[in-house]
Amino acid sequence: MSEIVATIRKNYIRKILRSNKRMDGRNLTEYREIKIEPNFIKNAEGSAMVSLGNTQVLVGVKAEIGEPYPDSPDKGAFITNAELVPLASPSFEPGPPDENAIELARIIDRGIRHSEALDLKKLVIQEGKKVWIIFIDIHVLNHDGNLFDASNIGAVAALLCTKIPVAKMDGEEITVENKWVKLPVKNIPVTITLGKIDDKLILDPVIEEEEILDAKITICFEKNDLICAVQKIHGPLTTEDLEEAIEIGLDKSREIRKMIEEAVK
Amino acid sequence: MDKEESSFERKEIVIPGQWIGEATRPVAPENTFIEGRNVYSAVIGLLYRNKKSFKVVPLKGRYLPRVGDIVIGKIIDVSPLMWVVDINSPYKGLLPYEKVSRERKKMFNHYEVGDVVLAKVEVFNYTSNPILSTKERGLGKLSEGRLVRISPAKIPRLIGRKGSMISMIKKETGSEIVIGKNGLVLVRGGNWEKENLVAEIIKKIERESHTTGLTNRIQELIREKMGLKGD
């Protein structure tokens, strides 16, 4: 985000926002076109390729057998990881995940965790000994803004189409049958990201808008319209902003949830 | 047949390493190379031929500064002697204070980081960064309008033969268009709708630069869109 944005560009975006327009012709509260392609990767237990306009994200889910955390012997586990691979943007550098990649992974993780989208109790093979560990790997392939929502759609869609084999434990021996079952997914969290420029809230900012945002907010809605995770980024927001964001977000989250359900049918 | 390309007949799309013909001169034409007696294309491009010779126009590629080019750049740093300018090229432009204006007094804060300037490439020979100047009339800070970025390889097509394409667009839309050789174009049309239309037109030319009959198609399209808007 350290790009120096041309003043003339900033002014232009601001000027047209005043008449409720955006550079790409969208309304303030309109998403770019969303495309979801489930089961893109054969070597993954589940996967989805998602595009949000020119932003492209690939999410793969892998399952491994491992030991449960000591404090939750009756639960499986999942780990969310995000890679901003350098082929996705001239500003991404090779190397271990930076703060942006870590924040991205943690926001997606929190939405899934707090909506209890994954029924972790059903991922136990033998309590206290062996459980399924689900890896959600988010790969950003082209960065044109709003990585959060694209990644969330990808992560949830990938989980919904994930199948894992049936595993049993007999003494110390684990047997894995060639019989596949769907991952126990019982909720569909949907993140909605809005940016603020001057006094306008805009949905699904593209990268040019993100670079001049005063503030950004991501809200994660679960089914029954509950809010399960929120992250504010950059500068300050008012209570009114938040109320407006929730109102806009609620409707959109239902639409997107429906799209995800359709896509993985 | 498109008038603009009538002196050269367009043949085909060529790829790197593709044989084009026998060498007639010792120096390879731009975007080609010679091995033995043969000329090959060095890029993905359009091959044009006439009776005597041929040329290859690349379809993509980054901007390489050339002395005399007018470019649109963004001030990205200030040092005690000069501004550093991003000119959408592998080489950053340097704009020394003395190349800015004749008046010596207000040099230091003449430009700020983030300003967009129209500048001329004065010196460049690959041994050091290109030296820019904004001294001439019409050059200097660009303070409003919509910036459109296209592939620098498509700029000649946007201009057209003897400026035919660009003057047609200006005339039909009544907007002001400033072109930087480095792939940046500034559009001022008075309102968002018009600027958006011109931006879309420019993007369309970028995508379809290799097709024939483009000028006519673009003209029809503008008329259609401007007509619709008038209803």
Next chain:
Amino acid sequence: MSYFFRKEPEKLIDENGKRIDGRDLYELRPIKMKVGVLKNANGSVYLEWGENKVLAAVYGPKEIHPKHLSLPTKTRLRCKYSMSPFSTPERKKPGPPDRRSIELSKVIREALEPAIFIEKYPKTAIDVFIEILQSAGGTRTAGITAASVALADAGIPMKDLVSACSVGKVDGKIVLDLNSLEDMYGEGDMPVAIMPRKKKITLLQLDGNFTREEFKSALKLAIDGCMKIYEIQREAILNRYKEQKIDLI
């Protein structure tokens, strides 16, 4: 789908001379290539080669960082081959590149560099990123094939494309284009890349046991394979510009 059920097949080639995926000995897997798929990159290619899924992106020529890597008379070509965590049956741990990826990045760079006019852009860098999204044997040759087209797509001046494919020895026979099972359980593997116009070899590696005769016929088969790959590369480039309507008013 997963590593849980991998086992060694009894035979890799059946009595009719068909391979485990139904191919003839000298047959390539189906290949699909699309040029210009990533908006941010200067050049990009998406390649499906059998069950391999590969993305290649080129950024540059661009300013070089850190500055001391700059070469006074030519561009510095940098390649990075990496596998995404879900690309392999067993999850590939993300993190710094492992020894295999580092070696592959180097041989890929050396396979591509001879085709580029590197003296055209002194003091700059060209970055080539190869991301293996799904791997199924032959990812380095798929990566080279995709990357060379991505370089051309970026408008970088080149003497030729680079076309690559592997040959190997399976159940005692020389075969073209190993799949992952043949790669894993076969007797040998030989990835090759060439610049097709003059058939100059820019990559040659070999693992396994080959007699002199076998080596000779394997190399010939590999070069024939590369020539077929070249046709696919050419088609893919032309298709990119054909897809958009060219009307002749």
